[in-house]
Amino acid sequence: MEDNSREAINLRRSLNNLTMSGLAMIILGIWTAVQAVVRALLSREQVVNFIGFSAEDTGLTQQQTDDLAYIVFLLAFSFVFVVIFLIHVYIGLNAVREGRGKARRKKKLYLIIAALIALSNITGHIPVGEAEGVTMEEAPEEETDLGDMNENKVITFVMDLTVTLACIDMLYAAGRSRMLKKKIEREAEG
Amino acid sequence: MQKDFHYYATYAAAFLAGYDHEDSLRIAYCAQFVDECSASLLRKLKAPRIAATTQLQLELMDANSDILSLQDITRIWASFHFLPRDLYAVRGGCTRHYRSKFRLICGPNGDMIKRTVELSRNKGAEATGIAMHVLADTWAHANFAGTPSLAINNTDYHFYEIFPDGSEKLIRFNHNPISKDDLEKSAYTNSLYQSNENSIMNLGHGRAGHLPDYSFCKFKYLPAWGGYKELVKDNPSDYNHAFRQMVYAMRYLRGEEKSFYVGIYDKTAVQDHEEEIDSIIRKRRTDAEADWKAFGEKLSGREIPDYDINAFQQEYMDAAEEEKDNTVLGRFINAAIAQKSMVTSCIYRSKNMLAGYTIDPRPTEQIKAFLKSAKIGGEDL
Numbered sequence: 001m002e003d004n005s006r007e008a009i010n011l012r013r014s015l016n017n018l019t020m021s022g023l024a025m026i027i028l029g030i031w032t033a034v035q036a037v038v039r040a041l042l043s044r045e046q047v048v049n050f051i052g053f054s055a056e057d058t059g060l061t062q063q064q065t066d067d068l069a070y071i072v073f074l075l076a077f078s079f080v081f082v083v084i085f086l087i088h089v090y091i092g093l094n095a096v097r098e099g100r101g102k103a104r105r106k107k108k109l110y111l112i113i114a115a116l117i118a119l120s121n122i123t124g125h126i127p128v129g130e131a132e133g134v135t136m137e138e139a140p141e142e143e144t145d146l147g148d149m150n151e152n153k154v155i156t157f158v159m160d161l162t163v164t165l166a167c168i169d170m171l172y173a174a175g176r177s178r179m180l181k182k183k184i185e186r187e188a189e190g
Numbered sequence: 191m192q193k194d195f196h197y198y199a200t201y202a203a204a205f206l207a208g209y210d211h212e213d214s215l216r217i218a219y220c221a222q223f224v225d226e227c228s229a230s231l232l233r234k235l236k237a238p239r240i241a242a243t244t245q246l247q248l249e250l251m252d253a254n255s256d257i258l259s260l261q262d263i264t265r266i267w268a269s270f271h272f273l274p275r276d277l278y279a280v281r282g283g284c285t286r287h288y289r290s291k292f293r294l295i296c297g298p299n300g301d302m303i304k305r306t307v308e309l310s311r312n313k314g315a316e317a318t319g320i321a322m323h324v325l326a327d328t329w330a331h332a333n334f335a336g337t338p339s340l341a342i343n344n345t346d347y348h349f350y351e352i353f354p355d356g357s358e359k360l361i362r363f364n365h366n367p368i369s370k371d372d373l374e375k376s377a378y379t380n381s382l383y384q385s386n387e388n389s390i391m392n393l394g395h396g397r398a399g400h401l402p403d404y405s406f407c408k409f410k411y412l413p414a415w416g417g418y419k420e421l422v423k424d425n426p427s428d429y430n431h432a433f434r435q436m437v438y439a440m441r442y443l444r445g446e447e448k449s450f451y452v453g454i455y456d457k458t459a460v461q462d463h464e465e466e467i468d469s470i471i472r473k474r475r476t477d478a479e480a481d482w483k484a485f486g487e488k489l490s491g492r493e494i495p496d497y498d499i500n501a502f503q504q505e506y507m508d509a510a511e512e513e514k515d516n517t518v519l520g521r522f523i524n525a526a527i528a529q530k531s532m533v534t535s536c537i538y539r540s541k542n543m544l545a546g547y548t549i550d551p552r553p554t555e556q557i558k559a560f561l562k563s564a565k566i567g568g569e570d571l
Binding site: 001002100 | 192347348410419420
């Protein structure tokens with residue numbers, strides 16, 4: 001009636017971890033989307049300068065051209081981040097479903113995507129050297145409406161680290177729970 | 191447990207233990223009154239609120255989650271509804287605070303229930319009724335603690351009902367307090383998940399809904415304190431044990447037994463009625479009042495009146511101050527104060543501060559003197 005073998009207890013623990021990691025991915029996906037939207041809304045000047053449309057190209061006034069450039073950017077930016085958000089939700093929901101024992105079949109895709117996200121977060125924070133002709137000391141400090149960039153970098157690092165750890169925990173929990181399930185099934189058959 | 195067991199089943203157990211009809215009624219009334227005697231009722235009776243044996247939902251909603259309020263909640267619930275099994279339980283790899291909560295987990299046959307039964311000896315039917323309520327609840331409410339704690343009392347979606355044929359069904363909980371439990375679909379209500387450790391939603395068996403109070407129900411779940419171990423709660427077996435232990439305890443309280451030992455259950459008095467008691471317990475319905483009432487009336491040949499919360503209130507309110515202790519509710523109040531004082535004192539002496547500081551229990555005289563001086567000072571306790 002009650003199964004309190006070591007494998008069963010460890011399996012429940014792993015499935016619970018998988019569920020928690022899945023929920024974490026969904027929440028972090030929401031955070032990613034909110035963060036991106038706020039950044040976009042507060043970076044109008046930068047965006048407009050970066051795109052660099054001029055009034056001659058569009059036949060409108062400079063103000064209208066700048067507004068148009070910003071709107072186009074927002075649309076493209078939003079599309080990208082909706083996709084990123086949906087990927088987080090896809091990973092999270094699949095992890096929660098598997099953790100709660102409601103998954104109809106074993107899925108690998110969400111784990112592969114989680115692994116890629118973890119990898120990209122890790123590699124994204126590795127310094128890749130200096131730009132040609134520009135040393136770190138000479139590189140101009142960026143100024144944006146977002147205030148001190150160092151604080152933002154720390155926050156971004158912490159959030160990326162959290163996402164990475166959630167992904168790694170999810171991969172470990174999924175792997176362990178599948179292995180334990182197989183072991184329990186083999187023992188039940190044999 | 192519910193009124194079906196606390197009132198009607200306790201009446202039957204008292205009668206089987208050798209009490210006459212009137213005494214059995216008094217014991218049963220007081221056993222059920224433990225679930226009714228709130229601070230609000232005591233305020234209405236102009237009785238000491240320190241004697242409260244329960245808290246109404248509205249009182250709990252108004253309660254804060256500061257230390258003093260939590261201690262107040264713990265004093266009531268741990269003393270009367272979730273009597274701790276082992277105040278010195280060993281639990282490694284945890285903080286002192288967690289261990290204190292772990293030690294408040296309720297369970298039968300602990301040292302505290304022995305003290306509870308012995309405390310009520312020679313104290314009248316009212317004290318016996320309180321002791322029987324506490325004893326019965328140690329079985330029904332086992333594995334939950336009478337203090338708000340997510341880390342101890344929480345459960346999750348891994349909750350299965352086990353049927354007599356051995357099959358299992360996943361239980362679906364909803365959080366609508368008005369909706370009735372659907373036994374056909376194994377759909378029950380429970381309290382809402384609250385991540386706050388000290389939330390009232392995490393008091394007692396709220397997260398398991400009414401399941402511990404249904405005598406027919408056998409279920410398995412993962413208690414938060416269990417380290418992912420499945421726990422099977424076999425209510426039919428537990429309720430059977432509770433009934434037999436009540437009979438044995440009341441035989442001790444009547445003087446038929448010299449001592450009260452835990453782990454002993456009556457065999458002789460219950461012998462001829464085993465099957466009937468078992469069938470009442472195992473019958474699948476949320477309320478067994480009618481069956482227990484019929485059983486009790488069959489035993490005694492007398493009618494058991496419906497439970498009336500107002501039965502003895504007028505007597506208490508009309509009595510002169512010096513005569514209140516000689517009324518039914520007066521004796522109940524004194525016994526409740528004694529029980530609460532004993533339990534909280536034991537908790538305090540085990541170096542557990544969850545029930546707060548307590549005074550040395552020579553309960554009735556000291557507490558009454560304290561209450562009198564508090565009244566003189568303008569404090570209404």
